[in-house]
Amino acid sequence: xxxxxxxxxxxxxxxxxxxxxxxxxxxxxxxxxxxxxxxxxxxxxxxxxxxxxxxxxxxxxxxxxxxxxxxxxxxxxxxxxxxxxxxxxxxxxxxxxxxxxx
Numbered sequence: 848x849x850x851x852x853x854x855x856x857x858x859x860x861x862x863x864x865x866x867x868x869x870x871x872x873x874x875x876x877x878x879x880x881x882x883x884x885x886x887x888x889x890x891x892x893x894x895x896x897x898x899x900x901x902x903x904x905x906x907x908x909x910x911x912x913x914x915x916x917x918x919x920x921x922x923x924x925x926x927x928x929x930x931x932x933x934x935x936x937x938x939x940x941x942x943x944x945x946x947x948x949x
Contacts, residue, residue: 862877878884884891899906 858881859873862873862881864872864874866872883894
């Protein structure tokens, strides 16, 4: 559910725009002050980085899990490909043995 106060909600509603198809959107220049993204670009970046560092451990764990999953998929694919190559090699080898036995 929304945790906006009535005042904050009114700010968003005041700057909301509606397209001809009925979809809603907000212009970035009008939305920035409401979200407290005011000041120089470097000060905005500092605030964003400060907020994102709070979640850094979670993000890091997520990235490690993704890397491990990708590694597992690649290893499974390689092993599958090798087993297919081995099967083809063994089939060719067994055909040659059959020819020599005759």
